[in-house]
Amino acid sequence: MPKSVTGLAAPLPLANVDTDVIMPKRFLITITREGLAEGTFADLRFDEAGNIRPEFVLNKAPWKNASILIVGDNFGCGSSREHAVWGMGQMGLTAAIGTGFAGIFYDNARKNGLVLPIVTPEARDAMLDLAAAGDGLEISIDIENRNIIAGEMSVPFEMDDATQASIIRGGDDTLDSLEHAEAIRAFEAKLGDKMRVSVLK
Incomplete structure (x- = not known):
């Protein structure tokens, strides 16, 4: 299993993004894990008529190809729906970097291989600025050594031993x-x- 994750980072600085924002309840009717990419961030990505919202970061170049999010505080709060993590994975997202995550969401991420490094607010804000500027920021998350390389920045992150081991071995x-x-x-x-x-x- 991967000991590191590398990809284009997209800034999503909204605070308190709950699991209903990540995966609206109308997409929970499926009895399998398939087809959830369409529902991921659906109300941010599309308007009520189903048209793309051009102002949303994941609908804009270069971030439409992002695989890593840099997120606001308390990402993943709300209900315990595991569909939120499944959908993010199906959308091609492999990690979200933030200052902290809701407990159940964090545990669901661990079970499904979604990497959630926890950094200081100062480091998160600096990476948000880098990701929002220019042609995109490639970030490398070294899971084994708990370190992020973002441009010229080298940022240590928190991750408990059990989560680290689970992600590396795919447990x-x-x-x-x-x-x-x-x-x-x-x-x-x-x-x-x-x-x-x-x-x-």
């Missing part, structure tokens, strides 16, 4: 459980023996 809760399969089977067998003894008594 999720199912894989975590399978790694302990032998111990789980041993526990179940032991529990079964105790239950049989209890019944016999």
